[in-house]
Amino acid sequence: MIALPLPKADVLIRRDAVHAGLRVLLPEGCVITDPTRLKPYETDGLSAYRQMPLAVVLPETTEQVAAVLRFCHENGVRVVPRGAGTSLSGGALPLADAVVIGMMRMNQVIEVNYRDRYAVVRAGVTNLGITGAVEAEGFFYAPDPSSQLACMIGGNIGMNSGGAHCLKYGVTANNVLGVRLVTIEGEILELGGTHLDTAGYDWLGIVIGSEGQLGIATEITVRILRAPEGTRAMLAAFEGNEVAGACVAAIIGSGIIPVALEFMDRPAIHACEAFAHAGYPLDAEAMLIIEVEGSVAEQDWLLGQIKEICAGFNPISLKVSQSAEESAAIWKGRKGAFGAIGRISPDYLCMDGVIPTSTLPMVLRRIGEMSVQYGLQVANIFHAGDGNLHPLIMFDANDPASMHKAEAFGAEILCLCVEVGGCLTGEHGVGVENAI
Amino acid sequence: MRVQFTEIELEQQRRVKSAFDPEWLLNTAKVFPLQANTPSAGPDDLPRAA
Known part of the structure; x- marks a missing residue:
């Protein structure tokens, strides 16, 4: 508690x-x-x-x-x-x-500079709103938390938020150039600037991810990037969590960096397919969403390499998206995953641990064992490529015993993450949940 | 946080917090364990920012 x-x-x-x-x-x-x-x-x-x-x-x-x-x-x-x-x-x-x-009323985009590739926005601009302001010119803001339609850049600064595509582009800290910060004394500070790295101490490194404890960011200068020529997603279905985890470790270990590499287990696949109708493999125990980008030739080459690696893990099926609509449906299922779990369980705790990708198979096995031990269902949906786990523990908040068990289960998962050399928050922040 | 960090590591982070916010008014009660959720008060406590 x-x-x-x-x-x-x-x-x-x-x-x-x-x-x-x-x-x-x-x-x-x-x-x-x-x-x-x-x-x-x-x-x-x-x-x-x-x-x-x-x-x-x-x-x-x-x-x-x-x-x-x-x-x-x-x-x-x-x-x-x-x-x-x-x-x-x-x-x-x-x-x-x-x-x-x-901060929601401070929702203005102040300046967009395409030549130097940055945008200055106020803290209440939504994450997706930044991309919205620059996409007509072929640019985008890279970090993409699943809540990006609603969440605001100021909050992203506080939590150093990540997202599915951070595997390639880095998290908030890698995409912010400057912050106007107001201290508790009411002093207004300008940290960073309009380009990567400024002279002197890296104040942005201290402020980004400080969870609103050092000051309040009111204006933020972010990097904007040229949107890729094209993207294509593929689904790889496997017979078990461990073998899918091993496949993730093999893809990353081979030196390939897909733009996104997401993992869903059986409960998650079923919950998401029920509302997204994305063609997820319902016969699989685990599924990977792998997305690559670039020119058509680059996409083909990367997908070929990835398929070859997947083939070594006895996949049930490998399916490459054939259209933009199909890719959109694949992502709709993933990005709506937390809401989808809400349809099958009254409450859930979303954990946010990080582990070295090589330990994925072992950690997933241990989480499965804990699920049996605590008598609570767990759905695993996470950014597998960078080892950022989001086990969703399903429970009933109206039942104090169930809530207590869920909290203990969650704490044990995070201890396991630290034990294998990872950490207790990947992108959601420590907040009150992990402070203990 | 106590699993991830040693007491010394936590104390170093609390000093950073105190340098910016000596009275611990900003989003206090988060990040650090409750018992550690007060201004750092060692003998060599950092002077308050001007």
């Missing part, structure tokens, strides 16, 4: 004064204190945990963020930054004595 600190009593009794102080700093309609309107902010993507905040503010400018932080600092009030509230580790979970700073 997660533990939260006791609220500060001296702040709670000053509730009205804090509300009044915030109203002075922000325009009409930017301060929320009414319990009915605070309700949507009581939780995030880790919805098993809830806590009503003291207030929510929705600043529209960097200066307003600075004013609110300065006020909170002077009055000893805690602050919880929030983007779209999609955090899967509870990163935006409020505290009873905290002011939530929601």
Whole structure:
């Protein structure tokens, strides 16, 4: 069970004064204190945990963020930054004595520079919104969390978010050039710039992934990349998790870097196929989605190499997508996976461990054994290429015993990840979930 | 976090947090185990940023 600190009593009794102080700093309609309107902010993507905040503010400018932080600092009030509230580790979970700073109104693209290949956006622009702003010119923003339709770049900075295509392009930290950061004292700092690496200490390295604990990013300069000539996905179906895991290790070990290499086990395949109708192999125990990109000749060559490697692992079937529509359906199933699991289980815990890819077969076997031991179903859906596991543990939050077991199961998986030389968060952040 | 990091490693990270946010107001209660979720207070604690 997660533990939260006791609220500060001296702040709670000053509730009205804090509300009044915030109203002075922000325009009409930017301060929320009414319990009915605070309700949507009581939780995030880790919805098993809830806590009503003291207030929510929705600043529209960097200066307003600075004013609110300065006020909170002077009055000893805690602050919880929030983007779209999609955090899967509870990163935006409020505290009873905290002011939530929601960044969603700062959703403007400020500048796009194609010659130097960067874009400057405010923190509340969605991940997909960045690509949306530049795709007409043939560019895109690479990191692609599954929540990219909703999640905001400010939150991506906080959690150093990844996604299916980060195997080739790197995570948020590899795609951000500069950050305007507001400190708790209300000071506005410019870190980084408009090109990779700046002189002096790597402040971006400290700030990206700091989970909103060092300051609040209000404007972000990101790299934009030329979109590939084309992409093609293939599905490879296998008789077991371990053999599919071994195939992943072999592909990576051979030196090939597909743009994405995703793994789904039987429960995940069935749940996703039921709504995406992507032609997933229902007779398989495990399936890999492998995507390559480049010119047609490059795609053909890479797929040929990958098929040859897969053939060594006794695949049930190998199917290369024949059209853009077919590829889109394959990805619709994968990106909607968490929602699909929601259709078959009242609740689930999404773990986010990282392991060396060579240990995949052993780790998957151990997770299977734990599933039997705890009596809870688990669906494995994850970014296999970079060893980023997302076991989804299914449970019923209305049953405290089931929830307790799910938490213990999750903790044991993460301990296993550390034990084999990995770590306890790949892209979702530590948040409250993994702090213990 | 206690499985991943030793006490010394956690303490080093808490000092970075304290350098930016000495009173631990920003998204506190996250990342670090609850018992460790307070400002770093060693004898050579970092001076507050100007």
